[in-house]
Amino acid sequence: MNLAPTEEQTALADRLHTLGATALGADIETREGTQQLQSGDWQRCAQAGVLGLPVPQEYGGLGLDALTCAIALEGLGGGCRDNGLMIAVGAHIWAVEMPLVAFGSAEQKQRYLPALCDGSKTGAHAITEAQAGSDALSLTATARREGDHYVLDGVKRFVTNAPIADVFLVYATVNPALGFTGVTAFLVERGQEGVTVESRYEKTGLRTAPWGEITLSGCRVPVSARLGAEKQGSRILGFTMGWERALILAPLLGTMRRQIDDCVRFARERAQFGRGIGRFQSVANRIVEMQIRLDEARLLTHRAAWDLVQGAPSYFAEAAQLRTSESAVETFLDAMQVYGGLGYTTETDVERNLRDALGTRISSGTSDMQRLVMAEKLGLTSRAPIRTPSRADDGAGRRVPSPPATAGGLRAHAR
Numbered sequence: 387m388n389l390a391p392t393e394e395q396t397a398l399a400d401r402l403h404t405l406g407a408t409a410l411g412a413d414i415e416t417r418e419g420t421q422q423l424q425s426g427d428w429q430r431c432a433q434a435g436v437l438g439l440p441v442p443q444e445y446g447g448l449g450l451d452a453l454t455c456a457i458a459l460e461g462l463g464g465g466c467r468d469n470g471l472m473i474a475v476g477a478h479i480w481a482v483e484m485p486l487v488a489f490g491s492a493e494q495k496q497r498y499l500p501a502l503c504d505g506s507k508t509g510a511h512a513i514t515e516a517q518a519g520s521d522a523l524s525l526t527a528t529a530r531r532e533g534d535h536y537v538l539d540g541v542k543r544f545v546t547n548a549p550i551a552d553v554f555l556v557y558a559t560v561n562p563a564l565g566f567t568g569v570t571a572f573l574v575e576r577g578q579e580g581v582t583v584e585s586r587y588e589k590t591g592l593r594t595a596p597w598g599e600i601t602l603s604g605c606r607v608p609v610s611a612r613l614g615a616e617k618q619g620s621r622i623l624g625f626t627m628g629w630e631r632a633l634i635l636a637p638l639l640g641t642m643r644r645q646i647d648d649c650v651r652f653a654r655e656r657a658q659f660g661r662g663i664g665r666f667q668s669v670a671n672r673i674v675e676m677q678i679r680l681d682e683a684r685l686l687t688h689r690a691a692w693d694l695v696q697g698a699p700s701y702f703a704e705a706a707q708l709r710t711s712e713s714a715v716e717t718f719l720d721a722m723q724v725y726g727g728l729g730y731t732t733e734t735d736v737e738r739n740l741r742d743a744l745g746t747r748i749s750s751g752t753s754d755m756q757r758l759v760m761a762e763k764l765g766l767t768s769r770a771p772i773r774t775p776s777r778a779d780d781g782a783g784r785r786v787p788s789p790p791a792t793a794g795g796l797r798a799h800a801r
């Protein structure tokens with residue numbers, strides 16, 4: 387396994403860092419209040435290739451592999467102070483584009499992917515319902531087949547990008563009696579009869595990421611709007627979560643990096659008792675722990691991405707989501723402490739970063755659910771005989787693949 391960034395990967399991360407720092411997230415303090423994305427930011431991300439990072443070039447993307455995407459997005463997040471924009475972009479890429487790449491028909495890919503990459507269309511992923519959150523596949527939205535159409539009914543909530551999205555990837559069941567095996571995915575377009583979108587809730591953090599509720603009421607979509615086969619929804623969701631959990635928080639690694647750099651600078655400059663507070667061991671130790679948490683979260687993210695590059699998604703996706711989100715919360719709490727009273731004001735980014743990070747312990751599955759999925763993948767909930775892990779095995783029953791000879795190169799990662 388070679389996780390050292392190549393020159394091309396580093397150059398891409400630097401380019402996106404500059405984009406984030408100079409062209410994205412303006413007026414974040416004001417827009418937080420109004421819960422709005424900066425007009426033009428979405429298009430600037432599209433022009434820089436961000437919206438199509440992993441999408442094959444034939445559909446207008448950059449065709450980059452998962453590890454290169456992780457490195458690039460950390461760069462972007464390191465520069466961009468708008469964590470809400472980063473989550474909105476992540477939902478668009480990982481929960482709409484990637485399932486389209488993997489399960490879309492040729493016609494669906496042609497219809498949606500180029501527009502999703504060039505920013506002329508925005509995607510939203512709609513599964514959560516009032517009674518189906520962590521137990522997402524117990525959803526009650528229905529898809530009734532009528533000739534060459536389906537009629538969709540149901541209400542989805544907490545959907546990132548819903549207020550601005552042009553295409554919704556909606557999960558509904560073709561037969562409630564089948565449980566999760568009846569779940570099927572559909573591509574529903576804004577403006578279709580029977581689709582309404584509302585913004586009902588104010589969020590604690592990530593406030594610039596548009597969020598809304600989608601109501602489907604007798605919404606007729608052609609059979610060609612179904613993504614994948616009938617009853618393939620749980621498989622599509624599993625695939626999507628493997629990518630989303632591995633990569634959606636990669637920009638937050640950059641935010642943590644920036645926060646640590648700011649804390650080091652502050653701890654050197656701020657003097658009490660006649661010396662820089664960074665010389666007090668308890669302050670220094672706090673910042674050292676912040677750094678260790680960042681390194682852990684990055685290693686897990688890169689390992690999860692590496693496994694995706696190998697075509698072997700693993701429990702590292704859940705580990706990356708879990709450790710990055712929880713580490714971010716701890717790190718921003720620590721940063722608040724380092725800054726003292728100033729950290730508790732809105733003068734620094736600390737309190738906003740903290741509020742933003744809290745949401746990442748819930749989105750893409752709560753921390754409890756990440757642990758539950760990992761426990762399942764480790765065999766803790768299985769009745770099968772206990773197996774002793776071998777050396778060529780990652781402890782979760784999956785053989786560790788040998789890295790390809792050219793694995794470090796940008797091209798070698800391209801799918």
Ligand SMILES: Cc1cc2nc3c(=O)[nH]c(=O)nc-3n(C[C@H](O)[C@H](O)[C@H](O)COP(=O)(O)OP(=O)(O)OC[C@H]3O[C@@H](n4cnc5c(N)ncnc54)[C@H](O)[C@@H]3O)c2cc1C
Binds near residue numbers: 518745754755
């Ligand atoms: C910022 C943000 C963005 C989001 N974006 C989207 C989106 O784009 N599309 C979408 O469809 N949804 C989205 N969601 C919704 C999100 O997926 C759900 O909120 C999440 O899955 C939890 O569901 P819930 O809110 O119904 O909580 P519940 O499932 O009711 O959970 C409540 C509590 O019970 C715990 N719990 C539940 N079951 C178990 C269990 N088996 N073991 C242990 N603990 C358990 C949970 O961990 C939690 O602490 C988003 C949420 C947030 C916060």
